[in-house]
Amino acid sequence: MDSTDHILVVDDDAEIRQLLGDYLRKNGYEATTVADGKAMRTALTRSRIDLIVLDLMLPGEDGLTLCRSLRSQSETPVIMLTARGEETDRIVGLEMGADDYLAKPFNPRELLARIKTVLRRYRSLPLNLRADQARTIVFGAWSLDTVARHLLSPEGVVISLSGAEYQLLRIFLSHANQVLTRDQLMLLAKGREADPFDRSVDLKVSRLRHRLGDDPAEPHIIKTVRGQGYVLAVSVEMDPQ
């Protein structure tokens, strides 16, 4: 971080607003806090904002509407906060263009970590590598449910994925037919570069292939590109429903 990142907090609860502002400032950020959408727009025109922490439940224009209108105008990353914590909220939030999502009551340290990750991803990756906004992603004969976070096999059977497997698959799906190096995969997954001796990426790919029933000797879905990395070799279709 060359300069101090400026976080805009939009929350109708005055105390949370103030406490969050104090907490962010204490942790080295510049923070502006506002109560509603109108004030948010004013704040956005007044100064450079690096990231918005947006409460879903707001009087007047709610967080979702704000997020969508914001997306149409700017690239500023958004982390959505909600008190509901239900899966539908998460997917709707992500569909409306939020970069991440956190349920109240959240651990403030978790929020800090998310802010860091989102900012880093925003800065280090091209635009098309940002969050996908589809409920179902169809690839080949398979489909991935991004809400339930599980696969649907060609036979229609639900195949569960571990957190790491899901994350890796999302990365592949966002970069279909692009060769991804281990470093890129690691960076996309963890926000850090791969240790040259770290074989965990290979292990995860092999587990993911196992889930997809992909023969490791002759894989059809995730292929190995010798000396370079891996590539998802099927067509991908986003199905936002």
Added chain:
Amino acid sequence: MCSPSASRWTRNECHPPIPLPEEGGDCGSPLRGSVLLAVPALGRPGDGHPFFGCNGEMSLLPKSLYGRLVLVLLCGLLAAQAITLYINRTERDQLLYRAGGRGLAQRMVDIVQLLDTLPAAERPKVTALFRAPPLRVSLDEPPMADEAAAADADFRQTMFKTMLQRALGNAAKISISQVARPPLPPAFAPGMMGMGGPNRLGGLGPPPYAAAGPSILVQLPLGDGVLVTFDTTLSPQATDLPLRLALTLLVLLVSVALLSLLAVRWLTGPLSALAQAADQLGENINRAPMAETGPTEVRRAARAFNTMQQRLSRFISERSRILTAMSHDLKTPITRLRLRAELLEDETLRQKFGRDLDEMQAMVHETLEFMRDSSAAESVQAIDLMALIESMQADYRDSGRTVAIEGQIEGSLEARPLAVRRCLGNLVDNALRYGERATVVIDDQADNVVLRIRDAGPGIPESELEQVFEPFYRGEASRSRETGGSGLGLGIARNIAHAHGGDITLRNLPGGGLEANLRLPHSAT
């Protein structure tokens, strides 16, 4: 919107259970269940007290309404038949017999008087007329002893003798003796007036000869001292009556049994429907109301049941709403507290706050989870259980915890994927929390998949194996408070299992450690 699983609600509290006859100890009865033809068991209704039911070890009271109705009807029937039999034997039979006997005696007296008026030379001609059954008369038999005078004489012989005596006059010397030869066919037997012979019963009756009365010889003196000997057969006593009665009874028993079956099925149909409705209520508090049809009493019961269901449903949803709203509203203050705690300078204090807040947050989260109707949120799908368990294992491994898997399951299971994952996750978390390491043993059975989640912990006291499923239950050891459990994990897991038509039970392993037994049917209900 959120309702606690109704199965929890019916399982616990609130009323003491209505004592059911089934629960009343061992009331073993030959009529247990739906006995179709209770005849053999009812063959001895006299022994014991069939209506006193379950007192002590003596109990013959049937468990089903059908059995009881049959018992009552049959007891009454048997009593009526016994009385009828008594009357038959003592009065009717004797009357009939006497009437038959009197006719025979009168005939003999008439013949004697006729022979008396004839000269000796004419008599054989007349007797020749009577040489055929049922009455043979001869004049050349030697004198014989009078068996009817003996102390142990057959009552029929003495009675017959008395009748003859009365017709002839007291002075006459009469000898009667039994003949040891097959008696005459009963069709010829005199005095069968209206009784019907055993032949009428066709093949079911006893052989005709056996049922005919005894053959006897009667010797009467004529005025000139000549002995007239009659060879005849007495009217059969009603020796066939018990057999006929038994058959009649059998027909009655069968009809009573069948009629009772029909009547009870007809009358208790609504009762079964009510029982079924009550069972379903345990599974789903919002089930469709009962049809309010049928007889008045049934309609009233159905209406009362529906009203009860409505009240329960309202009560539960109200309670759920309050709890859900409270839990939601706690989120904002907890968020504030979290932020405030982070701003504290004192590191130790901040950590303590953090732990308390973690606990509060877990409680709020799990309460909401518990109140959530998982079956409403998710649809049943075919899931690859092996992939689910393996992916969970990978997640635990990534967070530095070891979960071992034993066994395998082929194919898929009909279930709600996220709910099953949450259910299994809670059980594995529990095992890891109290038992350090967890092993999932997969046992794929015909109708169910059984997952045994074992840990290496100290287990829990036998008395608490069921209680730990109750919300916020704190055992004596109160271990969950120290280790961060909210006290809802097992309850949530069990609710999910129940919603799938399965169950969870706990047991202590012989070698130490606790085993949670998660049973899931291959097809969720």
